[in-house]
Amino acid sequence: MSERVKKIVMLVPSAAWLALFFVMPLVIIFIYSLASRGPFGGVEFIFNPDNYVRVIDPMYAGILWRSVYISVISTAICLLIGYPLALYISRQSNAYRNFLLALLIIPFWTNFLVRTYAWMFILRTEGLLNNTLLYIGVISEPLQILFTDTAVIIGLVYTYLPFMVLPVYVSLEKLDHNLLMAARDLGATPLQSFRKVILPLTRPGVISGSILVFVPCIGAYITPDILGGSRSMMIGNLIQNQFLSARDWPFGSALSFVLMAIVLLLLLILARQDRKEEEA
Amino acid sequence: MKRFTALFLITVFTMSCGGTPEDESTGRLASHLNFYNWSYYIGETTISDFQDMTGVRVRYDNYSSNEEVLARLQAGVSGYDVVVPSDYMVEVMISLGLLRPLNHDNLPNIIHMDPRFMGLPFDPENRYSIPYQWGSAGIGVNTARIPDFEESWGLLWDERYSGRISMLDDMRSGLVPALKLLGYSVNTTSEQELEEALDLMIQQKPIVKAYTSDTYIDLLKSGDVWIAYGWSGDIYQVARDNPDIRFFIPQEGTYLWVDNMVIPQKAPSPYTAEVFMNYIMDPEVSAGITNATWYASPNSNATDYIRPEITGDPSIYLSDEILDRSEFLQDVGEQTRLYERIWSRLKSH
Numbered sequence: 001m002s003e004r005v006k007k008i009v010m011l012v013p014s015a016a017w018l019a020l021f022f023v024m025p026l027v028i029i030f031i032y033s034l035a036s037r038g039p040f041g042g043v044e045f046i047f048n049p050d051n052y053v054r055v056i057d058p059m060y061a062g063i064l065w066r067s068v069y070i071s072v073i074s075t076a077i078c079l080l081i082g083y084p085l086a087l088y089i090s091r092q093s094n095a096y097r098n099f100l101l102a103l104l105i106i107p108f109w110t111n112f113l114v115r116t117y118a119w120m121f122i123l124r125t126e127g128l129l130n131n132t133l134l135y136i137g138v139i140s141e142p143l144q145i146l147f148t149d150t151a152v153i154i155g156l157v158y159t160y161l162p163f164m165v166l167p168v169y170v171s172l173e174k175l176d177h178n179l180l181m182a183a184r185d186l187g188a189t190p191l192q193s194f195r196k197v198i199l200p201l202t203r204p205g206v207i208s209g210s211i212l213v214f215v216p217c218i219g220a221y222i223t224p225d226i227l228g229g230s231r232s233m234m235i236g237n238l239i240q241n242q243f244l245s246a247r248d249w250p251f252g253s254a255l256s257f258v259l260m261a262i263v264l265l266l267l268l269i270l271a272r273q274d275r276k277e278e279e280a
Numbered sequence: 281m282k283r284f285t286a287l288f289l290i291t292v293f294t295m296s297c298g299g300t301p302e303d304e305s306t307g308r309l310a311s312h313l314n315f316y317n318w319s320y321y322i323g324e325t326t327i328s329d330f331q332d333m334t335g336v337r338v339r340y341d342n343y344s345s346n347e348e349v350l351a352r353l354q355a356g357v358s359g360y361d362v363v364v365p366s367d368y369m370v371e372v373m374i375s376l377g378l379l380r381p382l383n384h385d386n387l388p389n390i391i392h393m394d395p396r397f398m399g400l401p402f403d404p405e406n407r408y409s410i411p412y413q414w415g416s417a418g419i420g421v422n423t424a425r426i427p428d429f430e431e432s433w434g435l436l437w438d439e440r441y442s443g444r445i446s447m448l449d450d451m452r453s454g455l456v457p458a459l460k461l462l463g464y465s466v467n468t469t470s471e472q473e474l475e476e477a478l479d480l481m482i483q484q485k486p487i488v489k490a491y492t493s494d495t496y497i498d499l500l501k502s503g504d505v506w507i508a509y510g511w512s513g514d515i516y517q518v519a520r521d522n523p524d525i526r527f528f529i530p531q532e533g534t535y536l537w538v539d540n541m542v543i544p545q546k547a548p549s550p551y552t553a554e555v556f557m558n559y560i561m562d563p564e565v566s567a568g569i570t571n572a573t574w575y576a577s578p579n580s581n582a583t584d585y586i587r588p589e590i591t592g593d594p595s596i597y598l599s600d601e602i603l604d605r606s607e608f609l610q611d612v613g614e615q616t617r618l619y620e621r622i623w624s625r626l627k628s629h
Contacts, residue, residue, distance in 0.1 A: 062628045146504075229491060238624060245452070246616055248620065
């Protein structure tokens with residue numbers, strides 16, 4: 001067997017996997033997005049590009065904008081908490097470092113829905129947080145956090161923080177410590193060496209972490225439902241509604257496609273910016 | 281090895297045909313029946329009694345939404361003999377050709393059924409469906425916090441209870457209080473009427489704590505919410521633990537639902553399914569279900585066997601006056617889009 005054939009054979013499983021579980025579903029969604037809703041909610045294969053025209057409605061754009069806004073804030077908070085945490089973990093001794101990383105992963109052993117319900121008990125009017133703060137005397141009136149955007153953001157940050165910490169940690173670990181020493185020898189203050197050496201070198205970690213947090217945030221629908229009290233929709237809820245109560249699979253598929261396109265566009269812009277700065 | 285192969289073949293054979301098949305001409309029943317029902321929706325001995333009586337083993341499986349069942353049947357999942365969808369969903373399933381017509385000769389117990397729940401618009405001749413249980417939506421109130429109130433949907437708009445109110449989170453049932461308060465039909469397809477309902481809902485939004493179709497049970501229990509718009513059975517469940525919780529049906533009328541036994545087109549044992557449906561229509565069996573679920577029975581002759589605290593409760597067995605002002609939700613076809621937009625506008629406001 002020639003080297004070339006071997007390579008192709010090796011690629012077959014992953015290519016088949018991608019074709020079956022990535023390309024196929026996308027193709028099906030795309031075909032559905034151009035079909036029509038039958039009078040009783042079935043999918044009728046009559047060409048109907050109108051689904052995409054409906055998406056442009058300012059109301060749906062408003063919901064989309066809200067989702068982007070909440071996701072950007074959540075991602076920013078994840079970065080603000082996650083970066084120092086990753087920095088701290090990377091500075092520890094080997095054994096302790098592994099222990100900390102394990103702690104970061106442990107929440108994933110519990111079902112996501114159960115953990116979200118747990119936050120409901122923490123944030124409610126007579127919940128753990130309010131009772132503790134009242135007891136210490138920090139506040140005199142219980143805070144109304146549950147069923148607000150704040151609760152949604154808390155829930156999203158909590159859920160996706162590890163996705164930020166891990167890639168940042170990996171890029172910090174790869175960092176060559178000789179570079180830091182060189183910076184110090186050349187008279188850089190700690191802040192300067194962070195800004196001019198550490199930060200630029202960990203950029204790839206920050207970017208992949210931000211993507212890993214932003215993408216699931218923008219599609220979230222359980223967190224806004226449970227912690228947001230479903231008072232305001234995110235795009236995920238809107239899509240879920242089309243598939244369940246409205247039984248309008250074609251429109252739901254069109255919405256999903258538009259969402260994917262927007263996320264892809266944002267990622268492309270980000271990647272391009274990154275390349276430009278690197279060249280500069 | 282040979283024995284192993286034989287065993288394997290037998291297993292495959294029994295799995296593929298699900299035990300012995302039925303034979304309607306000789307009245308032989310299938311060895312198994314697959315019953316797909318809502319969770320917590322059966323009497324304590326309903327199934328075991330049937331098994332003892334007929335020798336048919338019932339495989340009991342649960343779901344929690346009509347859409348879930350529809351998706352399964354639409355995706356071509358066969359294997360269910362009896363399923364219990366709600367009114368509007370029966371209509372949808374009939375139109376999509378997913379149900380099998382019933383042979384009424386096998387259903388003599390149909391004489392026990394309450395005529396008010398037979399021949400409903402979603403299946404005018406009961407060709408496909410037999411009612412199982414019915415109920416309604418109303419308001420659960422914490423009387424320890426709110427001792428005096430008028431039995432009206434208007435309570436959900438009372439600003440004194442700002443932040444203590446929860447609403448059902450669904451584009452159809454969610455709009456019922458507003459539509460009833462305005463005196464419109466819960467199945468309206470008039471854009472004008474729906475706009476008015478939306479205005480009312482937007483006005484109410486600042487005082488609503490949450491829109492939820494499940495967690496309101498917890499919120500009412502914990503005291504976070506004092507007024508909850510929800511389903512009778514759910515709120516009675518809270519009331520059993522907390523006697524301060526009262527459930528009422530607003531005087532303006534409400535929406536009713538009735539869940540119905542149907543046989544999917546691809547059911548493996550339709551004859552056994554009909555025997556089972558006939559068994560459920562036995563007054564004592566019907567009563568056993570109501571005594572466990574606290575939902576009303578559409579079986580007129582079951583009343584004698586139902587606990588008097590259930591039959592005597594006007595919020596479970598509605599008065600004729602309130603029944604007259606109440607409606608079933610019907611599928612609104614193309615106009616679902618209108619409801620979807622109204623609901624999304626409420627949520628994006």
